[in-house]
Amino acid sequence: MKRLVRFARWSFLLAVAVALSNHPSYGASSYKRQVAQYRVPQLKLVNQKGEEVEINGLLEGPRPVILQFVYCTCTTICPVLSAVFSNFQRKFACEKTGPHDLALDERECELAKRYRLVSVTIDPEHDRPEVLAAYLARYRAGPHWEFLTGSRRSVDAVMRAFDAYVPDKMSHYPLTFIHAGGKAPWIRLFGFMSTADLVREYKAAIKGVKAK
Amino acid sequence: MSWIRLSLIFLLLCLYHSVGMCGMVCGHAPEEIERLGERMYREGILPDGSPMKAVIQGDIEVDGTMFSCASCHLRSGLGTLEGTVVSRPVNGAKLYRPYSLASPEVKPKWRRVPGWMQWTTERPAYDDDSLAMAIWTGIDPAGHRLNPVMPRYNLDDCDMEILVQYLKHLNVDYSPGVNATTMILATVFSDGVDKEKLDTMLKVLEAIVHDRNTQGRQQEARAKGGPFFRQRRYSAYRRFRLVKWHLTGPREKWEQQLERYYAQDKPFALVAGMVKGTWEPVHRFCEKNRLPAILPITDLPVISKRDWYTLYFSKGIYQEAAAAARWEIRKHGQPEHGKGREVQVVFKGSSAIAAAKGVDDTYQLLLHREVPVLYLEQGDQSFWRHVFESYDVVFVWLEQQDMETLAKVMETWHGPLPRLYLSYTLSGDAAFDSPFTREGVRIAYPYRLPAKERIYIAPVVNWLKVRKISTSYPRVAAKVYYIGWLLTGVLRMMSTDFYRDYLLDVIDMMNDEVYALAVYPRMSFGPGQRYGVKGCYVCRPAPGGKLADCSQWVIH
Numbered sequence: 001m002k003r004l005v006r007f008a009r010w011s012f013l014l015a016v017a018v019a020l021s022n023h024p025s026y027g028a029s030s031y032k033r034q035v036a037q038y039r040v041p042q043l044k045l046v047n048q049k050g051e052e053v054e055i056n057g058l059l060e061g062p063r064p065v066i067l068q069f070v071y072c073t074c075t076t077i078c079p080v081l082s083a084v085f086s087n088f089q090r091k092f093a094c095e096k097t098g099p100h101d102l103a104l105d106e107r108e109c110e111l112a113k114r115y116r117l118v119s120v121t122i123d124p125e126h127d128r129p130e131v132l133a134a135y136l137a138r139y140r141a142g143p144h145w146e147f148l149t150g151s152r153r154s155v156d157a158v159m160r161a162f163d164a165y166v167p168d169k170m171s172h173y174p175l176t177f178i179h180a181g182g183k184a185p186w187i188r189l190f191g192f193m194s195t196a197d198l199v200r201e202y203k204a205a206i207k208g209v210k211a212k
Numbered sequence: 213m214s215w216i217r218l219s220l221i222f223l224l225l226c227l228y229h230s231v232g233m234c235g236m237v238c239g240h241a242p243e244e245i246e247r248l249g250e251r252m253y254r255e256g257i258l259p260d261g262s263p264m265k266a267v268i269q270g271d272i273e274v275d276g277t278m279f280s281c282a283s284c285h286l287r288s289g290l291g292t293l294e295g296t297v298v299s300r301p302v303n304g305a306k307l308y309r310p311y312s313l314a315s316p317e318v319k320p321k322w323r324r325v326p327g328w329m330q331w332t333t334e335r336p337a338y339d340d341d342s343l344a345m346a347i348w349t350g351i352d353p354a355g356h357r358l359n360p361v362m363p364r365y366n367l368d369d370c371d372m373e374i375l376v377q378y379l380k381h382l383n384v385d386y387s388p389g390v391n392a393t394t395m396i397l398a399t400v401f402s403d404g405v406d407k408e409k410l411d412t413m414l415k416v417l418e419a420i421v422h423d424r425n426t427q428g429r430q431q432e433a434r435a436k437g438g439p440f441f442r443q444r445r446y447s448a449y450r451r452f453r454l455v456k457w458h459l460t461g462p463r464e465k466w467e468q469q470l471e472r473y474y475a476q477d478k479p480f481a482l483v484a485g486m487v488k489g490t491w492e493p494v495h496r497f498c499e500k501n502r503l504p505a506i507l508p509i510t511d512l513p514v515i516s517k518r519d520w521y522t523l524y525f526s527k528g529i530y531q532e533a534a535a536a537a538r539w540e541i542r543k544h545g546q547p548e549h550g551k552g553r554e555v556q557v558v559f560k561g562s563s564a565i566a567a568a569k570g571v572d573d574t575y576q577l578l579l580h581r582e583v584p585v586l587y588l589e590q591g592d593q594s595f596w597r598h599v600f601e602s603y604d605v606v607f608v609w610l611e612q613q614d615m616e617t618l619a620k621v622m623e624t625w626h627g628p629l630p631r632l633y634l635s636y637t638l639s640g641d642a643a644f645d646s647p648f649t650r651e652g653v654r655i656a657y658p659y660r661l662p663a664k665e666r667i668y669i670a671p672v673v674n675w676l677k678v679r680k681i682s683t684s685y686p687r688v689a690a691k692v693y694y695i696g697w698l699l700t701g702v703l704r705m706m707s708t709d710f711y712r713d714y715l716l717d718v719i720d721m722m723n724d725e726v727y728a729l730a731v732y733p734r735m736s737f738g739p740g741q742r743y744g745v746k747g748c749y750v751c752r753p754a755p756g757g758k759l760a761d762c763s764q765w766v767i768h
Binding site: 046050071073074075076077079080082083084086087123124125126128129130138139149150151152153167168169170171172173174192193194195196 | 268269270271272273274277278279283284286292294295296297299360361577578721722723724734736738739740741746747764765767768
């Protein structure tokens with residue numbers, strides 16, 4: 001009898017778990033946030049204009065940076081990530097209203113407005129500078145948005161530095177990294193975000209607080 | 213009696229009217245709907261020429277210039293899995309039937325599963341209205357909310373109806389070349405190709421077909437009575453039948469011959485293939501008939517940004533030349549004024565003009581200028597002396613037999629030598645003759661470096677030995693062997709979705725290949741990418757056919 005009760009209890013729990021797992025809460029923000037320290041390697045990548053760029057100078061300089069790993073012929077993940085960047089450019093405004101803990105003061109506003117969006121390709125064989133430039137044009141990238149490529153070895157090194165290495169472009173996942181500049185830690189965001197999510201996380205990173 | 217006659221006339225009029233209107237959407241005829249729907253689906257452009265607008269993730273505004281339906285659901289509409297995101301099939305055959313990700317044989321046979329416990333991967337069949345509703349609101353007919361990365365499109369009624377009609381008719385029937393038991397594959401070859409190379413290609417293809425067909429009984433038995441994966445995996449098994457299309461006579465007659473072969477036996481795809489000169493006639497034929505051509509063995513592919521149906525190993529000699537040009541520009545930058553200019557030398561009438569285009573396109577792209585081409589007609593030593601005196605950089609696109617005069621001049625030339633670039637595919641062993649092993653000479657080398665290639669090609673050589681195939685062209689064998697390897701995996705992925713476009717979509721979505729293709733270090737496709745291998749080494753030819761001072765794999 002005891003065994004039967006135990007079996008029934010476990011069956012019930014299993015059924016509840018299955019039912020819950022089958023109904024993901026789509027619509028609600030489902031990204032995960034981590035604070036991390038990364039050491040950016042000292043190497044050069046090439047931007048959409050064909051110019052060499054010191055990656056550690058770009059990513060660890062005084063200006064705030066938002067970083068993503070994407071590639072130009074990607075089907076599902078990168079278009080969404082790049083569309084967030086595209087919308088962020090248009091929608092980020094340093095208004096001083098909003099949730100009390102995310103209202104930026106004058107100095108923070110000045111810093112926040114100097115953001116830089118950086119996309120790094122994970123398909124460097126195909127994504128040459130001219131391909132990157134065409135991609136940025138499609139997403140109406142402004143002057144704050146840089147798209148970088150390089151040798152396979154360099155791109156792999158950058159991916160490894162951010163614990164984002166994938167041996168194959170098809171197995172990548174949606175990641176966004178925010179760095180408030182200077183010695184601030186990196187914020188690692190896993191999953192798809194809305195523009196509002198990214199703006200909130202960015203402001204929180206500038207203020208040095210947690211967004212959610 | 214008269215009211216019966218009147219009724220009949222009325223009925224006939226109704227019938228005529230309904231036939232006349234049949235298939236019309238918002239005043240567009242069916243062919244027009246297909247064209248407009250295809251443009252919406254593939255390019256994200258509305259019938260009025262403006263981009264489609266949508267919202268993703270709740271507040272991200274996107275439009276058709278950024279991406280389209282085909283970006284995620286692919287050209288075939290069969291969908292994809294990338295990273296953590298599944299894009300479901302949206303072709304007519306799948307949308308208008310109930311959908312379940314699980315195989316029918318593994319689903320519980322007992323009572324119906326209550327709705328609240330059902331997987332979100334289950335849904336009833338769409339109809340036109342529920343499909344439009346899903347595209348507008350992101351709610352499927354089962355009431356599930358689609359993933360928020362699926363755009364919610366802002367379309368008016370007419371545009372929506374066009375898109376729905378396009379999806380309804382997208383890949384409904386299987387493509388030609390497959391029946392219940394067999395898949396027909398064709399290979400094309402022409403007169404004038406090296407006999408041993410052709411023999412190697414055909415023997416390896418036949419061995420692949422033989423290997424595939426020996427599994428037949430086992431696979432067919434599993435499809436009938438196996439406990440798992442019957443419908444999705446084993447019932448997808450098809451034996452191969454290889455047909456050989458031999459092209460003869462002048463190239464202008466090839467199209468007619470291809471049409472004739474095609475009318476006799478419609479294949480599902482072309483595999484490998486080898487013709488004298490450029491692959492262009494076959495390429496154009498495949499585009500016209502929407503027939504996939506998988507990795508022909510050619511150094512002279514068609515270089516195109518839009519064509520879709522032929523997958524090439526690489527851009528061939530165009531790529532070697534472009535890599536040499538990129539390396540020269542990156543290494544030495546703009547030449548100084550004065551003598552400092554580049555030139556290309558091509559033997560008149562030679563197909564090596566494709567290499568000259570590779571250099572020209574690269575210089576146009578990176579430095580916005582052309583590199584002139586000098587046409588060599590015959591062995592004229594004064595020609596070469598003039599070139600050496602006048603130019604800093606010389607791209608030499610000569611075939612083996614045309615290198616003799618150049619070698620003689622180089623032997624006796626004691627002045628400063630310009631930087632000289634050769635192509636391994638064109639010049640072959642002649643590039644390793646002693647005059648070319650001087651400092652300043654570079655060769656574009658498109659394969660794995662020899663020490664590594666020997667390791668990677670060993671399994672292929674063993675495979676050939678077991679099948680009693682001997683050849684002096686292991687690279688040809690390794691390429692064709694790879695096609696067999698690729699087809700096995702791709703057809704397993706395709707399951708029973710035998711659509712030609714899907715074959716190409718699945719290859720596009722494959723992982724980057726770094727080991728099964730013995731002769732190249734890396735090969736990767738992606739949606740719309742039609743040349744798998746994108747780089748090249750630039751080395752110095754050394755005595756004994758060796759390579760020295762090799763660059764990294766040049767891609768930029």
